[in-house]
Amino acid sequence: MTDEFAHHLRIDQIRDGERLDLVAGNEECAAIAKRLDLDTLDRLEAHVTLSREGDKVRAEGRLAAALAQRCVITGDPVAAHVDEPFAFAFVPEPAATAHADEIELGSDELDTIFHDGAEIDLGTAIADTLALSIDPFPRSAGADAALKEAGVMSEEQAGPFAAASSLVLATSRTVRRTMGSISPFPKGRLSRRPMTALLLMPATSLRATEISF
Secondary structure (H helix, E strand, O other): OOHHHOOEEEHHHOOOOEEEEEEOOHHHHHHHHHHOOOOEEEEEEEEEEEEEEOOEEEEEEEEEEEEEEEOOOOOOEEEEEEEEEEEEEEEEOOOOOOOHHHOOOOOOOOEEEEEOOOEEEHHHHHHHHHHHHOOOOOOOOOHHHHHHHOOOOOHHHHOOOOOOHHHHHHHHHHHHHHHHHOOOOOOOEEOOOOEEEEEEOOOOOEEEEEEOO
8 A cells, every 4th residue: 555545653652542533635535546446435534542562553443434336247336334443453574584474463363564663654554454344346236137137147047067157258357357456465464354255156156255364
């Protein structure tokens, strides 16, 4: 994520129990919407409480957003609202010699975000949290009808060994956009959230299957 919603805080100046309210302006909302391939982002705000223990900073709060995405089938706008709690920890970036399998998440199951030892970027972490909170495969009310018109059969109609070619043709444009626009885990962040993977099931249904790590 770039600096479209950056909010840098010096670690040595963070007070334990400090509370902050972050509200994205119009330009920031537009930049984040472009980054996340949203149709619109009308509101993004977060209410955060910080706690610090040495060079580790914990952020807890609530994220609220009003946005519109594009249906993965029809391309029609799909309104959505996000209102959920979050908690993540900023920790020092590991040494360059550390291997990926040596980096472990804490036992408290928080997302872990690396910092440079001097400051944290709370705004970017909030925007990344929004990226992990939105529906990766939004569908409009007309999605089922569009699939039927395109000749995509339901699971019951197709049977377990039907070919998925019609589904691929009907959704390939949107799938490429959806899978290519947002990394499920933003750079510099280790997440315990489920990663949504796209699977073309034998029964020719487009499904999102959650795989937890």
